[in-house]
Structure formats: structure tokens, C-alpha cells
Amino acid sequence: MNRSFGKTLRALERGIESGLHLGAQVAVLQHGITLLHMAVGENQPGEPLTTDHLMPWLSSGKPLTAVAVLQLVEQGQLALDLPVADLIPEFASGGKEAITVWHLLTHTGGFREADKVPEHFTWEEAVARVCASPLEPGWVPGAKAAYHVTGSWFVLGELIRRVTGAAPDEHVRKEVCARAGMKNSWLAVPESEDDRYKFGMMHLTHETPPAPHPFLNRDRSRRLCRPGSSLRGPARDLAHFYARLIESDAPTDRRLLSPSMFDRFVTRQRDGMFDHTFQHVMDWGLGVIINSARHGRSTVPYGFGLHAGDRAFGHGGMQSSCGFADPEHGLAVAWVCNGMPGELKHQLRARELNTAIYEDLGLRGSTC
Numbered sequence: 342m343n344r345s346f347g348k349t350l351r352a353l354e355r356g357i358e359s360g361l362h363l364g365a366q367v368a369v370l371q372h373g374i375t376l377l378h379m380a381v382g383e384n385q386p387g388e389p390l391t392t393d394h395l396m397p398w399l400s401s402g403k404p405l406t407a408v409a410v411l412q413l414v415e416q417g418q419l420a421l422d423l424p425v426a427d428l429i430p431e432f433a434s435g436g437k438e439a440i441t442v443w444h445l446l447t448h449t450g451g452f453r454e455a456d457k458v459p460e461h462f463t464w465e466e467a468v469a470r471v472c473a474s475p476l477e478p479g480w481v482p483g484a485k486a487a488y489h490v491t492g493s494w495f496v497l498g499e500l501i502r503r504v505t506g507a508a509p510d511e512h513v514r515k516e517v518c519a520r521a522g523m524k525n526s527w528l529a530v531p532e533s534e535d536d537r538y539k540f541g542m543m544h545l546t547h548e549t550p551p552a553p554h555p556f557l558n559r560d561r562s563r564r565l566c567r568p569g570s571s572l573r574g575p576a577r578d579l580a581h582f583y584a585r586l587i588e589s590d591a592p593t594d595r596r597l598l599s600p601s602m603f604d605r606f607v608t609r610q611r612d613g614m615f616d617h618t619f620q621h622v623m624d625w626g627l628g629v630i631i632n633s634a635r636h637g638r639s640t641v642p643y644g645f646g647l648h649a650g651d652r653a654f655g656h657g658g659m660q661s662s663c664g665f666a667d668p669e670h671g672l673a674v675a676w677v678c679n680g681m682p683g684e685l686k687h688q689l690r691a692r693e694l695n696t697a698i699y700e701d702l703g704l705r706g707s708t709c
Contacts, residue, residue: 346377347701349369349701350379352694352697353381353382353694356690356694357381357382361682361686361687361690362661362679362680363385363544363546364382365380365381365679366379366676367379367576367675367676368580369702370583371673378392380392382679393539393575394539395573396576397562397661398573398662399658400569401572401656401662401664401675401677402571406497406513406569407606407628408606409501410628411628412516412597413504415599415602418504419500419504420442421627423441425437425440425441428504429472429500431469434472434475435474436476437476440452441482443610443627445489445493448487449482449483449484449486449614450482451480452475452493453490453492455489455492455493455495456489457492458491461561471493472496486614486615487617487618489618490569494568494569509568510529510566520585520594520597521581521585521595522595523574527572528567528571528572531564532564540563541677542679543680546681547683551680579662579677580664582597583655583665584673585597605627606627606654607629607631608626608631610625621636621640621641629655630643630654632644632650639692643688645667645674645695646696646698646699649665649695653667653668658677661677661681662676662677663691663694665695
């Protein structure tokens with residue numbers, strides 16, 4: 342470990358000592374150069390956590406699906422203002438006929454009943470349940486905002502499938518992961534790959550004593566494609582994803598988005614809107630959170646710490662992970678903690694850890 346990351350290491354160690362997590366992976370790149378890549382603690386009692394364990398990213402993986410959709414927009418196979426029902430007619434059920442691809446990516450569609458898909462459902466069952474979900478009473482798409490945990494991401498995955506003919510997990514792996522050099526990241530891990538990997542465990546650390554997560558640690562969980570929550574990989578892969586996005590001179594065959602589409606991706610599409618799920622004002626791009634510290638540096642959920650630049654963008658994963666880029670500093674960061682301690686404790690942990698990374702780099706202060 343680079344000794345200059347002492348605050349970061351101490352923050353992770355304090356989390357272990359206080360029971361927030363058993364272990365963690367963290368990776369930091371600046372201008373494409375790896376400055377920090379380490380694992381601390383245990384995967385489960387008696388088993389050290391390594392940098393090679395494939396960790397569940399949960400919602401931190403959402404931006405990969407968003408990028409896959411935006412690639413199809415660039416190619417003319419989708420459009421941001423396209424009503425979803427034009428390609429998935431059954432989605433119009435329950436008053437959802439006006440919802441567009443833009444509404445899905447900005448969490449302004451208003452059909453959160455679709456987030457209640459049972460974990461064990463097949464892809465076809467999940468899509469059918471989401472399509473049957475109604476628009477929330479009085480909701481006008483685009484006029485209000487509320488984060489959709491999973492439902493809208495099944496729809497984005499189904500759009501990928503209907504346009505390309507490929508399963509969403511296969512498409513994301515080929516068009517996003519391969520281009521970004523993320524060879525060990527998967528939306529759904531084939532059984533044939535199990536022997537190649539060590540899989541990271543997730544623990545419910547808000548319980549006493551801590552308990553293994555009842556679903557995420559099962560083999561079946563690794564097999565199911567969930568475009569908004571099932572990506573797994575080492576933290577370094579997620580950091581490389583963000584590094585590739587902000588790499589201005591990447592060759593065309595390695596570029597994830599054109600410069601113009603990247604600008605749309607990270608521009609505030611939702612600016613100053615109150616999020617009815619998070620109960621906080623948050624800014625959003627096309628599938629990514631844009632640094633919302635301007636709306637409360639110490640209160641905004643799933644933020645990037647106290648020193649991130651105003652243009653920083655990324656996404657967090659439920660009570661456990663974070664990935665983001667800060668173009669102002671050429672910075673790409675990803676970390677995964679293997680304990681879910683509850684929302685309040687996680688937000689404090691995330692703020693402390695992201696702030697420590699900046700301070701270890703001497704990047705105090707913010708333009709927010």
C-alpha cells in the first residue's frame with residue numbers, strides 16, 4: 342500500500358473495529374495511473390479478503406447499464422425521447438404509456454411498485470411483473486423524481502434485449518466491460534466460470550451478531566441478470582470503468598461514449614429536484630448521480646465526500662459500495678465494503694472514506 346493513503350486505511354480499519362464491515366476493497370486511479378489498490382480485513386471469519394475477490398456492487402453497477410443504453414442511442418437504435426411502449430407495448434399498462442427512455446435514466450418515471458419483483462423471478466417473469474406495475478397516482482413523468490431501485494432497470498435491460506437480440510448481461514459484458522478492460526466483471530456469472538474466481542461475501546452488520554446476506558451469497562444470485570443491481574467484480578474494475586470514461590485520448594475502439602454523448606451523460610438532466618425515495622434534493626445525469634453536495638454537503642445520500650468537484654459523477658450501492666469519477670482532478674475511485682450496517686451508518690462511512698481519499702491526495706477543498 343502507498344503510505345500516503347494512511348487516512349483511507351485508518352477509515353477502513355475503524356469500520357472493521359466498529360463492526361461496520363469485515364473487510365473492504367478500494368482502488369484509486371488518477372489520470373489513468375493506479376495510485377491505490379488494496380484489500381483489508383476478511384471476506385468471512387477466518388478467510389482474508391483479497392483484491393481478486395468478485396464483490397457484489399449492487400446499484401454501483403447501474404452506470405454500466407446506462408452506458409450500454411447510451412451507446413445504442415448513439416447508434417440510432419434507441420432515442421432518449423422514445424416512449425418505452427413503442428418497443429415494449431405491454432409496458433403501457435397501468436398508465437405508463439408516456440414514459441420515455443429519458444424518464445427511466447433520470448428516475449422520473451414514477452412506477453416504484455415495479456421495485457417489488459421477487460428476487461427468485463426469472464428474467465421473463467421479472468419483466469412481466471414490471472410491465473404490469475402501475476404509474477403512481479397523480480404522477481406526471483418528468484415532473485417529479487423518485488429513485489427506482491430495480492424496476493426501471495429491468496426495462497432498460499429489456500430494451501437492450503429487444504434492440505440487439507442479445508441477453509443484457511452478454512451485451513454489457515461485450516460492449517462495456519470488454520472495452521473498459523474489465524475482464525473480471527459480470528452482470529450474471531456463468532456456472533462454468535465459478536472455478537476461476539473467489540466470490541466476495543456480503544454481511545448484514547446491522548444485526549447482532551452479523552449474519553451473511555440471505556440472498557447475495559447464494560449461487561443463484563450470481564446467475565440472475567439484474568441490470569440495476571447484479572454486477573460483480575473486483576473494485577479495481579469499477580475504478581477502471583470510471584477512468585476509461587474520463588480518458589480524453591482513448592482510442593475509438595476503447596472509448597465507451599463519444600465526447601458529445603459523454604457530456605450528455607454527466608450533465609445535470611435533473612437539477613435541484615427533490616427525490617421522493619431518498620427524501621433529499623439530488624442532481625442526476627443519464628443514469629448517474631451528479632455531485633449533489635450543493636444541496637447539503639453533510640446530508641446528501643450516496644455522495645462523494647466533502648472535497649469532490651462539482652462535476653464529479655458516479656453511483657453508490659446499497660449500504661456497501663461506491664464508484665465515481667472527478668474529471669476536475671482526473672480521479673477515478675471505487676470501493677466495496679462487505680458489511681451493510683444500516684443507511685445512517687453507511688452514509689457516515691461513505692462520507693468519511695471518500696473525504697479521506699481526497700485528503701490523502703492533498704485535494705482538500707471543493708468547488709461546490
